[in-house]
Structures are given as C-alpha cells and as structure tokens.
Amino acid sequence: MSHVLVVNSGSSSIKYRLLDMVRRRPGASGSVQRIGEDGAELVHHTGGEPLTRSGPFPDHEAGLRAVLDAFAEAGPDLAQVELAAVGHRVVHGGARFSRPVVVDDAVLDTVAELAPLAPLHNPANLEGIRVGRKVLPDVPHVAVFDTAFHQTLPETAYTYAVPDSWRAEHGVRRYGFHGTSCAYVSRRAAEWLDAEPADVDSIVLHLGNGASATAVAGGRSVDTSMGMTPLEGLVMGTRSGDVDPSVPGYLERTAGLAPGDVDAVLNRESGLLALSGANDMREVWRRADAGEHGAQLALDLYCHRLRKYIGAYTAVLGRVDALVFTAGVGENDARIRERALAGLEHLGLALDPERNAAVASGEREVSPEGADTAVLVVPTDEELEIADEALELTTGRGG
Numbered sequence: 001m002s003h004v005l006v007v008n009s010g011s012s013s014i015k016y017r018l019l020d021m022v023r024r025r026p027g028a029s030g031s032v033q034r035i036g037e038d039g040a041e042l043v044h045h046t047g048g049e050p051l052t053r054s055g056p057f058p059d060h061e062a063g064l065r066a067v068l069d070a071f072a073e074a075g076p077d078l079a080q081v082e083l084a085a086v087g088h089r090v091v092h093g094g095a096r097f098s099r100p101v102v103v104d105d106a107v108l109d110t111v112a113e114l115a116p117l118a119p120l121h122n123p124a125n126l127e128g129i130r131v132g133r134k135v136l137p138d139v140p141h142v143a144v145f146d147t148a149f150h151q152t153l154p155e156t157a158y159t160y161a162v163p164d165s166w167r168a169e170h171g172v173r174r175y176g177f178h179g180t181s182c183a184y185v186s187r188r189a190a191e192w193l194d195a196e197p198a199d200v201d202s203i204v205l206h207l208g209n210g211a212s213a214t215a216v217a218g219g220r221s222v223d224t225s226m227g228m229t230p231l232e233g234l235v236m237g238t239r240s241g242d243v244d245p246s247v248p249g250y251l252e253r254t255a256g257l258a259p260g261d262v263d264a265v266l267n268r269e270s271g272l273l274a275l276s277g278a279n280d281m282r283e284v285w286r287r288a289d290a291g292e293h294g295a296q297l298a299l300d301l302y303c304h305r306l307r308k309y310i311g312a313y314t315a316v317l318g319r320v321d322a323l324v325f326t327a328g329v330g331e332n333d334a335r336i337r338e339r340a341l342a343g344l345e346h347l348g349l350a351l352d353p354e355r356n357a358a359v360a361s362g363e364r365e366v367s368p369e370g371a372d373t374a375v376l377v378v379p380t381d382e383e384l385e386i387a388d389e390a391l392e393l394t395t396g397r398g399g
C-alpha cells in the first residue's frame with residue numbers, strides 16, 4: 001500500500017497527483033480543465049512527453065473517467081500500484097472535522113450541508129468525492145479539510161460579536177481556510193530554522209487565487225484572516241476580502257439587489273478583478289505597468305491590506321520568528337513581497353533586495369542574514385500534505 005492518489009476538484013477543473021509515498025515522489029500528475037465547457041482538456045504528466053486529450057468532458061464524472069483512462073494508457077497502471085487511499089481536498093469542514101476522515105455517506109451529507117458556506121469550493125469538492133467513490137470503489141476515500149488546522153483558534157479569535165442564537169443555532173463563527181497549506185509551510189519554516197514547530201511563531205501569507213494570512217503560535221493556528229466563509233480578509237483575485245458588513249444590506253435596500261446577488265458579486269466579481277479588470281496577478285501587473293490607474297490601485301490595496309494583517313498578527317503573536325510567503329503570488333512575485341513589507345522595518349521585517357529578486361523555485365530566505373524575523377518563501381504542497389494525512393489515517397503510517 002505505497003501510493004496515494006490526491007484529487008483537488010474545483011468548480012470547472014480536477015487537479016490530481018499520484019504519489020509514491022515510499023520514494024516520496026509523484027508517480028504522475030495532471031489536470032482536467034474547463035469541465036463542461038468548450039475546449040475541455042486533460043493533460044497527464046508522467047515524466048516524459050505529457051499525454052493530452054481533448055474533451056468533451058461534460059461533467060466531473062466524465063473528467064475523472066478520462067483521468068483513469070490516461071493512467072491506463074500512459075501509466076502508472078493504477079491496478080498495479082497498491083493504492084492505499086484517495087485523498088480529497090475539502091474546503092469547508094465546519095466545526096465537525098478537526099482531522100481528516102474516511103468518507104462515508106454521513107460525511108458526504110455534512111459536506112453537502114456546509115456547501116452554502118464555501119460556495120466556490122464545497123460543491124465541486126463533493127462532486128469529486130462522489131465520482132471518485134464511484135470509479136474507485138475499493139479504495140478508502142479520505143477527506144482532508146482546509147478548516148481543520150484552524151480548529152485550534154482560541155475562542156476570542158473565532159467568535160464574532162453577534163447574538164448567541166446566531167452562534168449557537170447557525171454556526172456563525174470564524175472557521176479559517178488554507179489550513180492544509182498553512183500546516184505544511186509552517187512546519188517547513190520550522191525545519192528551515194532548525195527548530196521544533198512547537199518553538200516557532202510565524203505568520204503565513206498564502207497568496208493564491210484565494211488569499212489568507214494566519215498567525216501560527218508554536219505550530220497551532222491562533223488567528224486567521226478568512227472567516228465563516230473564504231471571503232473575509234485579504235483582497236483576492238475575485239473576492240473583496242474585508243468590507244463593512246452593512247454594505248450588502250445597504251445595496252439590497254437602495255440598489256434593489258437581491259441578497260444572493262450581492263454575495264455572488266463579493267465572491268466572484270470583486271477583488272483584483274473589480275478594480276483592474278483582471279484576476280490573474282500577472283495580468284494586473286501588465287496593466288499597472290502600462291499605466292492603468294485601476295490596476296495600480298488594485299496593487300496598492302492588495303499590499304496595504306497585507307501590511308495591515310502583518311501588523312495585526314505581529315501584535316497577536318508578540319514575537320515573530322518567521323514570515324512565510326506561499327502560493328502562486330507569494331512564491332513568485334518579488335514586487336508584491338517588497339511592497340507588502342515596505343515600511344515595516346520597525347517590526348523587524350526586512351528584505352534583502354537581491355535575495356528577494358532572485359529567480360528561484362525552492363524554499364529560500366529572502367531577509368538579510370541574521371534578521372530578527374526570517375522572511376521565507378516556502379512553496380506550498382497541499383497535495384503532499386493531503387497524501388501524508390490520508391496515508392496516516394488509513395494505514396497508521398505517515399509519509
């Protein structure tokens with residue numbers, strides 16, 4: 001039982017990776033993009049020339065069956081690799097799940113009940129699990145939750161100051177997301193510092209399509225910017241992050257917008273997209289460099305919000321051993337890192353301009369030698385973390 005297949009099912013894509021947990025390397029990986037749309041495509045990497053297949057892939061089931069066909073055709077042969085588990089990323093696990101679980105019908109029902117709290121994510125995650133169990137029925141399927149790592153939040157960090165009935169009857173509280181990534185990169189940061197996770201306090205900035213900041217004290221999440229849903233906090237690709245909670249009600253009363261519409265706009269048509277016309281950070285930079293004011297404002301706001309959360313979490317932690325940048329923007333965008341830390345020298349935060357600007361892909365330190373707070377770039381690996389957790393749950397053996 002040496003392999004784990006990890007499935008990250010999004011609204012219109014399936015990303016997957018088969019991991020050899022003994023040699024700790026990917027046996028194959030790939031994605032099916034634009035499921036249900038024209039131009040749907042599967043790309044399957046095994047090390048050599050990738051296998052590509054064009055759709056149509058009308059739904060996730062067709063997509064996942066095409067993935068199995070790709071394994072059969074280009075290898076590795078799933079029948080031969082002794083699959084210990086299939087690990088699935090599930091974004092919202094509510095207060096029910098503080099650890100990964102083997103999926104059964106009751107788990108599926110709970111994930112479905114939580115779907116309104118992660119409307120961009122849970123419905124697709126659920127679909128991935130349903131289809132996965134159908135096409136690979138003899139393997140345990142494990143759900144690994146983005147929220148689980150944040151179940152250590154203290155009551156003061158997870159409570160909103162709202163009536164008891166909302167909290168008790170409707171589960172209104174902060175849950176936090178990107179926990180699988182945070183768990184992985186904060187542990188790697190401790191290793192980088194040659195210390196035990198229990199002895200390290202860090203701030204993790206996960207800057208991808210969704211973006212979040214998390215304060216990690218001694219390996220445990222103690223505050224995080226995303227809230228009851230993955231909408232609160234930082235400015236994101238299409239999500240607003242923090243806005244005055246009165247804005248939706250105001251727009252419903254004065255602009256005649258329906259409640260669901262406001263929510264959809266804040267999730268799907270806000271953030272960088274609303275300000276600059278693009279949600280991809282590389283495109284936002286292109287527009288800003290061409291002199292577009294909206295894109296310049298988007299970048300300013302993005303970095304201003306980051307600086308506010310860094311300041312807040314420095315106050316929460318008291319001492320910060322490491323500030324960690326991760327995910328697509330955090331790992332690759334030196335200019336965002338520079339702007340996010342500009343003016344924070346008095347907090348012990350500084351960058352070494354050469355280290356920061358160096359084009360590199362692995363784990364690295366971008367602060368000057370001997371800085372009070374080590375500023376690190378740690379590429380996240382949610383799939384490896386999911387595989388480790390799934391393997392541990394199903395065989396009692398970590399990777």
Ligand SMILES: Nc1ncnc2c1ncn2[C@@H]1O[C@H](COP(=O)(O)OP(=O)(O)O)[C@@H](O)[C@H]1O
Binds near residue numbers: 329333
């Ligand atoms: N070289 C780069 N420079 C700046 N931004 C980048 C770079 N590469 C990727 N990104 C940005 O990373 C974001 C996607 O991050 P990623 O972690 O892949 O997201 P997710 O896993 O949430 O889909 C996009 O905004 C993309 O523009």
Ligand SMILES: CC(=O)OP(=O)(O)O
Binds near residue numbers: 177178211230
């Ligand atoms: C929870 C979340 O925002 O995830 P992602 O960044 O993958 O959208």
Ligand SMILES: [Mg+2]
Binds near residue numbers: 208209210327
């Ligand atoms: Mg991501």
